[in-house]
Amino acid sequence: MELICGKDISSEIRNQLKENLAQEGLKPCLAVINVGDDKENLLYIGLKENAVDTLGGETRIASLPQNAAKEEVLNLINELNHDQAVNGILLQLPLPKELQPYEQEFLSAIDPAKDVDGFHPVNMGRLVNGTPGFISCAALACMDISKRYKAPLAGKKVLLIGDSFDLIRPLALMFIKESCQVSVAPQYKSALMEGVDIAVIEAGGPHIVKASGIKEGALLIDAGFYYDQNSLFGNVDKEDLSKIDGHLLPVPGGVGPMLITKLLENLCMAAGMSLPDKNTG
Numbered sequence: 539m540e541l542i543c544g545k546d547i548s549s550e551i552r553n554q555l556k557e558n559l560a561q562e563g564l565k566p567c568l569a570v571i572n573v574g575d576d577k578e579n580l581l582y583i584g585l586k587e588n589a590v591d592t593l594g595g596e597t598r599i600a601s602l603p604q605n606a607a608k609e610e611v612l613n614l615i616n617e618l619n620h621d622q623a624v625n626g627i628l629l630q631l632p633l634p635k636e637l638q639p640y641e642q643e644f645l646s647a648i649d650p651a652k653d654v655d656g657f658h659p660v661n662m663g664r665l666v667n668g669t670p671g672f673i674s675c676a677a678l679a680c681m682d683i684s685k686r687y688k689a690p691l692a693g694k695k696v697l698l699i700g701d702s703f704d705l706i707r708p709l710a711l712m713f714i715k716e717s718c719q720v721s722v723a724p725q726y727k728s729a730l731m732e733g734v735d736i737a738v739i740e741a742g743g744p745h746i747v748k749a750s751g752i753k754e755g756a757l758l759i760d761a762g763f764y765y766d767q768n769s770l771f772g773n774v775d776k777e778d779l780s781k782i783d784g785h786l787l788p789v790p791g792g793v794g795p796m797l798i799t800k801l802l803e804n805l806c807m808a809a810g811m812s813l814p815d816k817n818t819g
C-alpha cells in the first residue's frame with residue numbers, strides 16, 4: 539500500500555490558511571483548557587500551540603490542577619465564553635478520572651460558536667439534521683483524506699471500527715450524507731473487509747490489521763494510537779500491507795497531523811474567515 543503523508547497534506551492546507559488569514563487581516567485566538575498533567579495531553583496541546591503559532595495566531599493555555607473541582611472548570615469555561623478576544627475554546631480530553639462524570643456537562647457549557655472541537659451537543663445535533671456547524675476535527679480529517687483518494691464517494695462501501703463520539707459517530711453521519719454504504723463494528727475482523735473501499739480503524743490494538751481480506755485499491759485510515767516505550771504504533775501492520783495495492787493513512791504521520799490541521803480550519807472559521815466548502819474536506 540502506498541503511504542499517504544498526512545504531514546505533507548497538512549502543510550499544504552496550513553500554508554493556504556495562513557495566506558487567507560493574512561489577506562483577511564485576522565489573528566485567531568485559541569483557548570485550551572488542560573486539567574492535570576497527563577503526558578499525552580501535554581504533548582498534543584504543544585502540537586496545537588505550535589500549529590496556531592505557524593498561522594500567526596495566539597494560544598492561551600489555561601491549566602488547572604489534577605484535583606480541580608467541577609466548579610473551577612465551569613467557571614473557567616464561562617470566563618472564556620465571555621472573553622471577546624477568544625475565538626475558539628477546547629477542553630483537552632481525557633479528563634482526570636474524578637472529573638470524567640462531568641465531561642458532557644463541561645462540553646455543553648462551551649459556547650457553541652466557539653466550540654472548535656465540535657463536541658457541543660448543538661454542533662453534534664446540527665450534523666445529525668444535516669446543517670453542520672463545527673464538526674469534530676478527527677472526523678473532518680478522515681473525510682478530507684477520503685475525498686482526496688476515493689472521490690466520488692457515492693456508492694462506496696465504508697467500514698468504521700469503533701464507537702467513539704469524536705470520530706466514529708460523526709464520521710458515520712458524514713459518509714451517510716455522501717450516499718455511501720456505511721457499516722460500523724466495535725472490533726476489527728478481517729471478514730468484515732470484504733468489498734470495502736474505505737476503512738477507518740480506531741479500535742483494535744497494535745498491528746492487528748493484516749493484508750488478509752483487504753480489497754485491492756482500498757483506502758485504509760488508521761486512527762489508533764498506542765504508545766510503547768516511547769514508540770507510537772497504530773492498528774495497521776504496514777509491513778504486511780505493503781504487498782497489496784491501495785492507500786494507507788498511517789500512524790504516526792497521518793490522522794494526527796490532519797486532526798490538528800482541521801482544528802486550525804475550525805479556529806479560522808470561528809475567527810470569521812470564510813472557508814471554501816464549509817471545511818468538510
Ligand SMILES: Nc1nc2c(c(=O)[nH]1)N[C@@H](CN(C=O)c1ccc(C(=O)N[C@@H](CCC(=O)O)C(=O)O)cc1)CN2
Nearest residue numbers: 582628629630631632655675770789790791792794795
Ligand atoms: N479536546 C480534544 N481532546 C482530544 C482530541 C481532540 O480532538 N480534542 N483528540 C485526541 C488527541 N489529539 C488531540 O487532542 C491528538 C492526537 C494525536 C496527534 C498527533 O499529531 N499525533 C502524532 C504523533 C505525536 C507524537 O507522539 O509525537 C502522529 O500521529 O503523527 C494530535 C492530536 C484525544 N483528545
